[in-house]
Amino acid sequence: MTRSAMMFAVAALMTASPALAADGAKTFQLQCKTCHAAKSTAMGPSLTGVAGRKVASLPDFKYSAALTAKGGTWTDASLDTYLAAPLKFAPGGKMMISVTNPADRAAVAAYLKTLK
Numbered sequence: 126m127t128r129s130a131m132m133f134a135v136a137a138l139m140t141a142s143p144a145l146a147a148d149g150a151k152t153f154q155l156q157c158k159t160c161h162a163a164k165s166t167a168m169g170p171s172l173t174g175v176a177g178r179k180v181a182s183l184p185d186f187k188y189s190a191a192l193t194a195k196g197g198t199w200t201d202a203s204l205d206t207y208l209a210a211p212l213k214f215a216p217g218g219k220m221m222i223s224v225t226n227p228a229d230r231a232a233v234a235a236y237l238k239t240l241k
């Protein structure tokens with residue numbers, strides 16, 4: 126890629142991201158909110174600040190042994206792999222839903238970054 130094409134790609138990524146996050150917000154309302162609230166509940170851990178957080182690290186949620194044993198940090202890559210197939214990422218884990226469409230996963234991951 127030439128330098129100018131690269132600058133363009135970076136600029137496109139940066140401007141696309143609020144729109145992507147807005148799409149992700151819709152997906153989140155429909156597919157995640159029942160279990161993930163601002164504060165952890167019995168249904169699921171809080172996702173506030175999840176991007177960059179250590180996997181299964183909130184003291185106020187009882188994670189599965191499977192996810193706890195995973196270790197590592199939530200990055201774009203690990204979130205994408207997890208959301209595609211949570212039970213493949215952590216066999217024996219407690220999250221039963223997946224996001225099969227890659228574009229929806231990217232959007233929801235962009236939205237998760239706005240939860241601070």
Ligand code: HEC
Nearest residue numbers: 156157160168169170180181182188189192218219220222
């Ligand atoms: C039916 C309930 C349910 C739904 C719906 C759900 N989750 Fe979860 N989620 C969980 C549970 C339970 C865990 C903890 C899993 C474990 O301990 O193995 C979890 C864990 C997570 C984690 C890891 C959190 C951490 O602290 O390490 C992320 C990220 C996540 N969910 C994202 C999502 C997203 C994004 C959606 C919507 C596309 C979603 N979840 C929908 C129940 C749910």
